Amino acid sequence: MEPKWLQWAKQLQSIAQAGLTYSKDVYDLERFELIREISIDIVEKHTDLDKTIIKNLFASETGYATPKVDVRAAVxxxxxxxMVQERAEGDWSLPGGWxxxxxxxxxxxxKEVKEEAGFDVKPVKLIAVTDNKRxxxxxxLYHVYKLFILCEIVGGQAAVSVETSAVKFFAEDELPKLSVARNTKSQIEMAFRFLKNPDEPVYFD
Incomplete structure (x- = not known):
């Protein structure tokens, strides 16, 4: 799904971050700093991002590198x-976030459903753990796992927020333009499968 150069850059960044965290030898630390710079150069070469921005987004963390986790609520x-309409670009997504x-x-x-859509919900079941690369x-620039959680409305009412400009329920055959960075059509269809078949096993990968 993602270009090979981005996979390599992220892998190099991960190796460099772990090395800078755990290495004690001054020469090894220099080598891991060089690896980190190479990963930044790869991203800079293939995007129009400024090098400083890449460093801040991509190569400023410490400790062992792990995937980021995005949580999405299927209500x-x-x-x-x-679904909520993202104020930033006008596309639609399941309520959720980091x-x-x-x-x-x-x-x-x-929390995300309340903040973005106004409804009070209770989590019912984990329905999927997906890896963005699949x-x-x-x-x-981030390696992301997404957790999809089936939730049930227990109160509240539809309300927009600073992040959302509209709140609406959609049938499976009338989905709006999706914010594919947040959720794909196949992932929304997967949520509908769980609605129709509550015994569906948890999807992963």
């Missing part, structure tokens, strides 16, 4: 799925 009402330190995945789903998301 249904009368056979239709809840996982927060200190919150469980279910708590993140509850799905038709646009290329990203």
């Amino acid at each position: 249904f009402k009368e056979g239709k799925i809840l 996982a927060d330190i200190g919150l469980t995945p279910g708590e993140v789903a509850v 799905h038709p998301h646009p290329p990203s």
